[in-house]
Amino acid sequence: MPKEIIGLVEEVGMAIEERADLSPLAARIYAALILSSEEGLTFDEIVAWHQASKSSVSNNLNVLIKLKYVEFYTKHGDRRRYFRTSKFYVKSAMEKYHEHFEKELDVLEKINAFNKKHNPEKFRNEKSVGTLYQEYLTDLNEGFKNKIKEIEQFENQD
Numbered sequence: 677m678p679k680e681i682i683g684l685v686e687e688v689g690m691a692i693e694e695r696a697d698l699s700p701l702a703a704r705i706y707a708a709l710i711l712s713s714e715e716g717l718t719f720d721e722i723v724a725w726h727q728a729s730k731s732s733v734s735n736n737l738n739v740l741i742k743l744k745y746v747e748f749y750t751k752h753g754d755r756r757r758y759f760r761t762s763k764f765y766v767k768s769a770m771e772k773y774h775e776h777f778e779k780e781l782d783v784l785e786k787i788n789a790f791n792k793k794h795n796p797e798k799f800r801n802e803k804s805v806g807t808l809y810q811e812y813l814t815d816l817n818e819g820f821k822n823k824i825k826e827i828e829q830f831e832n833q834d
Contacts, residue, residue: 690703692706696769696772702739709746715758717758743768744768745768745769748760764831781817788806788810
């Protein structure tokens with residue numbers, strides 16, 4: 677593989693590892709598939725690319741498939757499985773963010789309710805900051821919901 681793509685897989689993989697809470701190998705496999713052609717990569721190509729054991733690659737591919745980031749297919753007359761990013765893999769990532777913001781908003785509402793009842797002075801002093809943060813999260817969450825709906829419309833066109 678060219679050095680340019682190896683470096684990019686590493687950089688993208690590190691970002692995905694952190695963002696998606698994936699193992700380093702799963703994140704780098706995912707990054708390689710994002711940067712590969714639409715045809716994807718065979719299992720053996722993935723093993724060779726990442727210089728990892730077959731069992732490690734298999735386990736990490738199974739995680740990516742379960743998360744709906746990756747899918748596989750076979751070609752007629754070819755026994756090999758080809759792995760590629762799911763058609764709408766971005767939707768899966770956006771749904772994860774949406775879930776994160778939902779949880780964050782829920783916790784924030786509980787904090788505000790508790791402080792309003794048990795620490796009224798603190799609540800009054802921090803209310804504007806808490807409200808701004810809650811509004812920010814709500815706006816982000818709504819944006820994710822709207823974009824997920826748009827992606828679903830693309831999915832339904834197939």
